[in-house]
Amino acid sequence: MSARHDFAQALLDPELPCPAGLVAWNGSDPARRFQVYRNNVLVALVDALADSFTVTRELVGEAFFRAMAAAHARQHPPRSPVLACYGADFPGFIASFPPAAGLPYLADVARLEYLRVVACHAADVAPLSQATLAARLADAGSLPGLCFGLQPSLAVLPSRFAVVSLWAAHHGVGDLAAVLPDAAETALVLRPGLEVEVIGIPPASGVFIEALQSGRPLGQAADEAMALEAGFDLAATLGLLLQKSAVTALHPALHPSGSIS
Structure with missing residues (x-):
């Protein structure tokens, strides 16, 4: 696997160590700086989903939504730098997410919200x-x-x-x-x-x-x-x-x- 692939994998998997070969410009610990970067990337992806799936978020509450969105982001990273369109896989993820099984309509609400994103763009x-x-x-x-x-x-x-x-x-x-x-x-x-x-x-x-x-x-x-x-x-x-x-x-x-x- 390439160094780029290793970096991307470690970025979204908190169980993986900091990629080898990283250095910090000021001599600080690269592992600590990488952890900050990892957290910021995950927060940005979760925030992007929260902006697109507002009703889905309201139906389950902020804490549940952010935990579900984080789990999705780790499994389905964006394939485009345009985060406004991120989330095509989210409704399907919700349908198979065991903690959301008590709300069987949640995945279709998310599908509707993503269709609105697509229509907007x-x-x-x-x-x-x-x-x-x-x-x-x-x-x-x-x-x-x-x-x-x-x-x-x-x-x-x-x-x-x-x-x-x-x-x-x-x-x-x-x-x-x-x-x-x-x-x-x-x-x-x-x-x-x-x-x-x-x-x-x-x-x-x-x-x-x-x-x-x-x-x-x-x-x-x-x-x-x-x-x-x-x-x-x-x-x-x-x-x-x-x-x-x-x-x-x-x-x-x-x-x-x-x-x-």
């Missing part, structure tokens, strides 16, 4: 103009074969738990005491302007939007949604996407041969 893509949308959607015959491009910030999170209500209550919307954590909810996350929004949507709407994201045409996406819920409201779901400027492209589906349908 997603690329800006201009939505289709209202005139273009109106013209394309007015042709009823071509609608089923239309494929949609959606904003890079958009994501859907179906959950067995009340993730939207829990997140909203911790931001002053609704009464936390009235939230039933085991009530399944589906979240739509997107950034229609400068602010990231979290919107509760019906499960069938989530299936429809995810199908559009995967490149399936409108007709097929609607069929998948109606297979889940016969009363799926296509007009309302499309209306929400248009209202939030989520549609960036419309084009006919391609046949496997490459021809346009």
Whole structure:
């Protein structure tokens, strides 16, 4: 292993000794200085997670969160110098973290919070103009074969738990005491302007939007949604996407041969 690898390993493992060969510019003990540096790095990683996962932190309390975040940081160091995006592995870590087993909804709340981080830093893509949308959607015959491009910030999170209500209550919307954590909810996350929004949507709407994201045409996406819920409201779901400027492209589906349908 390289000296760089040894240094990185020792930096996040308090059981490992100070890497060999380190010297301090002023002649002080390098092991003591390395321990200070090690502590500072861990605190910085924990602070970065605390900034991104505020509701997760509130749900478990400061001391529990910081201990859990430190355990995560030691197992999953950042792969980028941009700490604002650190934490992609944190929800999965929480799901397998034994001390958090009593809060089965905690991992999905963290997933929702990380989707907000991703949405915040997603690329800006201009939505289709209202005139273009109106013209394309007015042709009823071509609608089923239309494929949609959606904003890079958009994501859907179906959950067995009340993730939207829990997140909203911790931001002053609704009464936390009235939230039933085991009530399944589906979240739509997107950034229609400068602010990231979290919107509760019906499960069938989530299936429809995810199908559009995967490149399936409108007709097929609607069929998948109606297979889940016969009363799926296509007009309302499309209306929400248009209202939030989520549609960036419309084009006919391609046949496997490459021809346009």
